[in-house]
Amino acid sequence: MKTKKHRGSFVLRFMVFGFSVAVGLLAFWLLGYIVRDIDRVQGPNYSQMLEEGLPQELQDERQTLAAQLLDLKQQIASTERRRQLTGQTTRDSQQTINQLLELKRNADENATSLSDEQKLALTDSLQLFLANQSQTQTLNAELSNLNDQLDDVERQQRENEEAITRVSRPIADEYEELAEQHQWKLAAYKLALLIPLLLVCGWLFVRHAGGTYAMLVYALSGAVAARVLLVMHDHFPAIYFKYILILLSLAIATGVLVRLLRLIAKPSRDWLLRQYREAYAHFFCPICDYPIQRGPLKFAVWTRRSLKKRTPVTVDGDAATFDQPYTCPCCETTLFHACKKCGGVRHSLLPACEKCGAGSVLEQEAATGSQD
Template sequence: MKTSPQPKGPWIHRFSIRIFTVVLAILVYWVLGFLVEDIKSIKGPQYDEIERKHVDQTLVERDKNLVADIAELDRAISNKREEIRIVGDSSRNLQETITQMIELQKLSVQKSITLPEAEQTNLSESLSRFLEYQRRYQEYNAELSALTDRKQSLESERLIVKRKIEQQQKPARDEYQRLAEKHRLRLAAFQLMILIPLLAVGVFLTVKKRGSIYFPLFLGYGAAVLLKVSLVVHAYFPSRYFKYILVTVLLVAVARLLIYFIRVVAFPKAQWLTKQYREAYERFLCPVCEYPIRTGPRKFLFWTRRTVNNVVLPQEAHGDKPYSCPACGTALFEECPECHGIRHALLPHCEHCGAAKEIAENSGNSGSGNLHQAASR
């Protein structure tokens, strides 16, 4: 197959291609996110509707009434306690006043002093009010006790009602969970029904169009869809299942990559062969077996792939001659049939006249058998 070098273009263009590939992936992911959210908005089962089918509504209504009655009793008990507090404070204040008046009366008796009629009247009225406060205090306490008993009775009744409601709610919760899980799986199926075909298209384009100039377009699209599919699977499938799905996908991906690289090594394409041969020639190593190419001024020198740049070459002039690797027999330098100059036998073009040779694909690493004379320039 005849190969022709492809121009890489300015670095700013290559950089822009990478940047816009990432931007394209983000936008595709964004659009898929809108699509997934629209699917998630599909209405699912409503617990209130399911509960009404299983729970006796008279019990629910009774529970609401009991809650309202208990709240009303709480307010009444709070008000009654406030009244008891006020009466108690008044009674204590009045008791202190009466005590002071009695002490004053005792003192007047001891000193044979007669109290005014008004003081006697105040003492009598104070005693009457004190007795009234005591009566009201006992009455309020009795009312508070009655309210407390009523509240306890209602709370006991509500406890019984709540137990009956909870017994009836259990099948309602079970049915809701079953329907919610079914709805959840339905949403996952809807999302995957849309995403899986898009992912298949992305994988197909990415694999089949690797050599296309539009490959970054397909790569960004495929990566965005793959990420969204992974997140959807992780969100809707239990972790114990997701780990098996993830490992299976990784196994398939690793096996596919392994097969690809094995085929690249066993049946290399022209572009990979050219790159391999070019790098080997740059290090003066045989492209097939990596034996040093000892020709010209390097004939009696030694080097490796790492030390090739540290070798000091002698200043003697040596003429170019055809050369074959003494280790594997691969022809490395040969005479060009066009200009009759010495050229690299495994590279596509002659360095003197530019005459082309075709590099055969899928022919293994068989040295000179990989190259065939192409007669065209």
């Protein structure tokens, strides 16, 4: 006799589902930490390779030119500030001279003369203005000279960078090759850990699918499979990962389709029992889906959609007159027959009689065969 499966209460099923999701997430999290630890394996260092491969004279020249460039920029900034201050002083002196000349013009018109202090101030302002003009010209010349030097250093720096680029191109190619090899090495380390786990999960999935620990197996298998896909996505080139993902999806879809076709051709007992139970509950033949028109529904017509809207039929008289053996008129399948133990009418395709609990003939033969 087959052992009955207990579904449990809604709360218990909800807790099982919740903890299964938690186990899957924690396993995915744990595998993520392990994968990140593998990523700590040191790969090629481009800066170190560049420092070792570049000629020392080019490196020294680059540092020298960078220092000269910085010094020239500072000198230009300082000279520019001095020129601005000198220009401001020149403008102030010019304004003072204009005011003194205006006073002298008024004095000439009035037949008077400037005081000695005003004459001295005018003379000093003129000397200061001329000195500032001379200093401005000197600063402009110095600034022009510094800009010429800056242009020359920048030209030398560009030539140096071009020379370094020519020399470093083979180093960059070597680094890219080593970096690609390092990525493949990391992928090999990670897959060497994950592929055995995936195979174990696959074996458990085949052995325990639909069993007591099915939810646990599903959670762990999903976590490992998701982590394997992420590792492949991170390390495999896009063109390879695209084909791998398509082939993997094709294999999974083909496996599911083959399983469904086998299930249709040779359905399991549980699958048939579920199909029969649902068909009987909706008053349809489990074999051909023809309406079961017996008892109060003898002359009724309905579909699966209209059945939910139909009001219950009131049964008048003895119910035994409606509970009679019944054969589907469409596929000739016996759907209700008299029980051999109690004589009551029972469902032919369900395992037990609803009146006495006796099993079907197939159940009894299976039990007898197991005892032998």
